Amino acid sequence: MVDLREVIETNQMVSSENLDVRTITMGISLLDCMTPDLDDLCENIYAKITENAKDLVSVGDEIALEIGIPVINKRVSVTPAAIVGAPACHSPEDFVEVASALERASQKIGVNFLGGFSALVQKGMTASDRLLIDSIPQALAKTEHICSSISLGSTKTGIDMDAVKIMGEKVVETAQATKDRDSIGCAKLVVFCNPTDDNPFMAGAFHGVTEGDKVINVGVSGPGVVRTAVSKVRGESFETLCETIKKTAFKITRVGQLVAKEASKRLDTPFGIVDLSLAPTPAVGDSIADIIHEMGMEYCGAPGTTAALAILNDQVKKGGIMASSYVGGLSGAFIPVTEDASMAEAASIGALTLEKLEAMTCVCSVGLDMIAIPGDTPASTISGIIADEMAIGMVNQKTTAVRVIPVIGKKAGDSIELGGLLGNAKIMPVNPYGCADFVNRGGRIPAPVHSFKN
Incomplete structure (x- = not known):
C-alpha cells in the first residue's frame, strides 16, 4: 500500500530537485458519441467531455495541495477522432469543426492540452483517416489546446509509406499555417510507430479503442x-x-x-x-x-x-x-x-x-x-x-x-x-x-x- 509516510522523504526532492507529477490525464471514450449528423456529433463530444472531466483540474489541484507534490498538468485524451468522426465528417472542414468542439470542451474544463485528434494508419488509410489528416494544418492553427497524433507504422504491420509522404507535407503545411507564432502548430503534432493506447503525455496521447469508458x-x-x-x-x-x-x-x-x-x-x-x-x-x-x-x-x-x-x-x-x-x-x-x-x-x-x-x-x-x-x-x-x-x-x-x-x-x-x-x-x-x-x-x-x- 502507498501511504503519506512515503511522501515525506520526497520533500527535499520537491523543494530543490524539481520533482513533480507531470500530468493527470483522463482518457475518455467517445465511441458512444458517434452519429451521422455533424452538429449532433460535436454536441455529443462537448457534453461527454465536460461532464466526465468537469472536476479534473480542481481535483488535481486539491491533491497537489494536500500531499505537497506539484501536479503540473491536467489533460484529457479521447478516442482517435478519425474513428469517431467517420459517420459525420465528409470533408476536412468537417473535422475542423470536430477540433473546434474539442477545443471548446478543453476550455470549459480548464485543461492545458487535449489529445486524440488522431488517426491510426499504419497499414492503410480509410477515407475518414485521410480527411482528418488533411484537416490537421487548419485544425491546429484554429485551436490552442488540441494535439494531433498519427500512427504510421508498427512492428506487426510495417510502415505505410504513402502516409509517411503525406505527413511530411502536412508538417510543412502546419508550419505555414502557424508561421506567425514560430510554427507552433508543429509542436502539437506527432507521428508514431507502435503507439501505446494509454500514454498520458502530449502530443501523442489518445484513448485507445480497447480502453474502458474512462x-x-x-x-x-x-x-x-x-x-x-x-x-x-x-x-x-x-x-x-x-x-x-x-x-x-x-x-x-x-x-x-x-x-x-x-x-x-x-x-x-x-x-x-x-x-x-x-x-x-x-x-x-x-x-x-x-x-x-x-x-x-x-x-x-x-x-x-x-x-x-x-x-x-x-x-x-x-x-x-x-x-x-x-x-x-x-x-x-x-x-x-x-x-x-x-x-x-x-x-x-x-x-x-x-x-x-x-x-x-x-x-x-x-x-x-x-x-x-x-x-x-x-x-x-x-x-x-x-x-x-x-x-x-x-x-x-x-x-x-x-x-x-x-x-x-x-x-x-x-x-x-x-x-x-x-x-x-x-x-x-x-x-x-x-x-x-x-x-x-x-x-x-x-x-x-x-x-x-x-
Whole structure:
C-alpha cells in the first residue's frame, strides 16, 4: 500500500530537485458519441467531455495541495477522432469543426492540452483517416489546446509509406499555417510507430479503442531528482550507478502511484497506469542532458551518450515497475530538445546533432522530439526523417515518434521561443541531401521477419 509516510522523504526532492507529477490525464471514450449528423456529433463530444472531466483540474489541484507534490498538468485524451468522426465528417472542414468542439470542451474544463485528434494508419488509410489528416494544418492553427497524433507504422504491420509522404507535407503545411507564432502548430503534432493506447503525455496521447469508458493515467517526472542522486556517485562503478538510478526511480514512481490512486478515487474513475517517464522541462536542473553529464559526458551528445541513455532508460523501468501495480504508457526517458534547457544548449554548440539524436532514440522512450529545423526544409526530407524513425521503432519493437518544427522564415542557428513547457532552442541543421526518389516510391514497407510470432 502507498501511504503519506512515503511522501515525506520526497520533500527535499520537491523543494530543490524539481520533482513533480507531470500530468493527470483522463482518457475518455467517445465511441458512444458517434452519429451521422455533424452538429449532433460535436454536441455529443462537448457534453461527454465536460461532464466526465468537469472536476479534473480542481481535483488535481486539491491533491497537489494536500500531499505537497506539484501536479503540473491536467489533460484529457479521447478516442482517435478519425474513428469517431467517420459517420459525420465528409470533408476536412468537417473535422475542423470536430477540433473546434474539442477545443471548446478543453476550455470549459480548464485543461492545458487535449489529445486524440488522431488517426491510426499504419497499414492503410480509410477515407475518414485521410480527411482528418488533411484537416490537421487548419485544425491546429484554429485551436490552442488540441494535439494531433498519427500512427504510421508498427512492428506487426510495417510502415505505410504513402502516409509517411503525406505527413511530411502536412508538417510543412502546419508550419505555414502557424508561421506567425514560430510554427507552433508543429509542436502539437506527432507521428508514431507502435503507439501505446494509454500514454498520458502530449502530443501523442489518445484513448485507445480497447480502453474502458474512462480512465485515469498519471505521468510522473523527476530528472532533477535523478541528476542529484547520480551526482553523489561520481566515479563509482556501473553497478553502483545503476542501483542508484533504480532506487531513485522507485521513489519517484511511488509518488505517481499515490497521486493516481487518489485521483481515481476522487474522480470516481478507474485507475489505468502510471507512466514513469523522466520528462524534462526548460527549468534549470530539470534536464535529461544534465543526468547524462553527471554520468560522465562533457556534453550530451559526446561519444558514450547513447550508452548512458540506455542505462538510464533501463534502470528507470526496473525501479518503476516495482513501485506501481500498473506501469504503462511510454515509461523511460524523453529527449525533447526545446523542452530541455541543457539539451538545447548541447544542440546549440554542436555537441548534439540530429544524427546523434536519432541514435539515442534507439534506446530512449520515444524519438526525435521537439526539434526545431530550418523553415525551408523540403517536405520529402521531413518524410525521410520520419521514415528513419519509424524503421527504428518497427525493427526494435519499441515506440518511436517524430515531432519536428520547421520554423518558417528561420534558418539553422536562429532561435525560437515557444513558451511554457514547450521551451526554446536554436534551430538545428538538417542533412542537405535529398531522399525524394525514395519517399515517392509509394506503398508499404513490410513488417520485419521477427514480427511473425503468432
